[in-house]
Amino acid sequence: MTSCEQLSDRMPAVARGEAEWTAEEASHLAGCEECRLEWELVSAASGLGRDVAAELDAHYVTERVLGRLRAAPRIRRQRLGSIVAALAAAAAVALVVWAGPRYTGPRTGSPQRSVDVAEIPLPELDSLGTSELEAVLQSLDAPIGTSVEGVDSSGLDDLDTTELERVLDRLEG
Amino acid sequence: MSPPVRAEEPSDAALVAAYRAGDEGAAAELVRRHLGAVGRFLYASGAGRSDVEDLVQETLFRAFRKVDSWRREASFRSWLFTIAGNLLRDEYRKRKGRQVISIDDRELPDRADPEADLAANETERRVREGLTKLPRLQREVFLLRAQEGREYADIAAALGTTPGAARVHYHHAVKRLKELVK
Numbered sequence: 001m002t003s004c005e006q007l008s009d010r011m012p013a014v015a016r017g018e019a020e021w022t023a024e025e026a027s028h029l030a031g032c033e034e035c036r037l038e039w040e041l042v043s044a045a046s047g048l049g050r051d052v053a054a055e056l057d058a059h060y061v062t063e064r065v066l067g068r069l070r071a072a073p074r075i076r077r078q079r080l081g082s083i084v085a086a087l088a089a090a091a092a093v094a095l096v097v098w099a100g101p102r103y104t105g106p107r108t109g110s111p112q113r114s115v116d117v118a119e120i121p122l123p124e125l126d127s128l129g130t131s132e133l134e135a136v137l138q139s140l141d142a143p144i145g146t147s148v149e150g151v152d153s154s155g156l157d158d159l160d161t162t163e164l165e166r167v168l169d170r171l172e173g
Numbered sequence: 174m175s176p177p178v179r180a181e182e183p184s185d186a187a188l189v190a191a192y193r194a195g196d197e198g199a200a201a202e203l204v205r206r207h208l209g210a211v212g213r214f215l216y217a218s219g220a221g222r223s224d225v226e227d228l229v230q231e232t233l234f235r236a237f238r239k240v241d242s243w244r245r246e247a248s249f250r251s252w253l254f255t256i257a258g259n260l261l262r263d264e265y266r267k268r269k270g271r272q273v274i275s276i277d278d279r280e281l282p283d284r285a286d287p288e289a290d291l292a293a294n295e296t297e298r299r300v301r302e303g304l305t306k307l308p309r310l311q312r313e314v315f316l317l318r319a320q321e322g323r324e325y326a327d328i329a330a331a332l333g334t335t336p337g338a339a340r341v342h343y344h345h346a347v348k349r350l351k352e353l354v355k
Contacts, residue, residue, distance in 0.1 A: 049216035053209035
């Protein structure tokens with residue numbers, strides 16, 4: 001004997017034309033108001049948007065998607081400079097914080113402190129080109145919170161998922 | 174279910190692997206395979222008829238950009254639907270809760286039996302309107318099941334829940350839709 005649960009499980013396949021009701025199922029459907037209502041919902045939902053989908057131009061969508069994907073790596077490369085700058089700026093801030101408490105004011109005849117800071121190795125900077133080093137210097141001059149190009153970190157709470165993903169994309173490359 | 178894939182046709186997983194290796198043709202084939210289903214899902218979820226193409230495009234673009242995160246626990250299509258669902262939610266938020274969505278897309282397709290089709294169209298319109306009033310998880314479970322015929326295990330993998338919970342969501346959706354569509 002067919003139960004409502006069994007009939008429910010079969011509905012998507014029948015609605016999609018992949019199966020047909022057996023005589024027993026058809027009989028149950030005819031006599032069960034709850035199943036009939038569910039069947040109406042499933043069959044209506046199954047057909048929803050068929051005409052909309054038929055209007056989609058596969059060639060056009062494909063070209064647009066692939067075009068954007070081809071452009072995406074270029075965007076990532078352009079972002080590399082600002083990402084390096086952001087990381088370098090963060091390193092610089094960390095250095096300042098680390099060195100700050102030890103600084104006791106200008107001392108004549110004792111320039112050793114600044115030499116100490118300057119001598120801390122930053123091998124990442126050695127590998128940068130002139131333009132990238134300039135970007136680092138510019139980022140150090142930028143106000144705090146704008147080290148990632150175009151994004152003010154103080155306003156992250158206001159961003160939606162897409163915008164947050166973009167920020168992460170920039171940071172992660 | 175996935176669109177009919179003939180035995181000699183590569184699987185979605187094979188096409189994804191080919192795309193990751195640099196084969197754009199594989200991406201084009203994946204677009205062709207899933208474009209219609211994603212469009213139907215977006216429309217049934219409440220996207221306006223005129224917005225569907227742009228949303229499909231954005232969904233597929235996002236999917237290919239982060240294709241490495243497809244873990245194959247769910248089918249590729251179900252995974253696409255979760256991206257489409259996230260996109261719709263973002264669009265809704267961007268518009269500050271205003272209707273993304275034109276429930277009143279009532280253009281009638283040209284069919285042979287106008288009276289019967291009018292009734293069918295009215296039911297579809299009410300179902301669609303009802304779907305937009307469901308919680309997201311219920312709506313997506315219902316559509317993955319009713320439109321795509323997905324098994325609960327696949328739905329659960331795509332939506333990050335369990336098969337048992339997916340079944341419960343489906344039945345809640347049906348119950349609520351019965352009330353809304355009456």
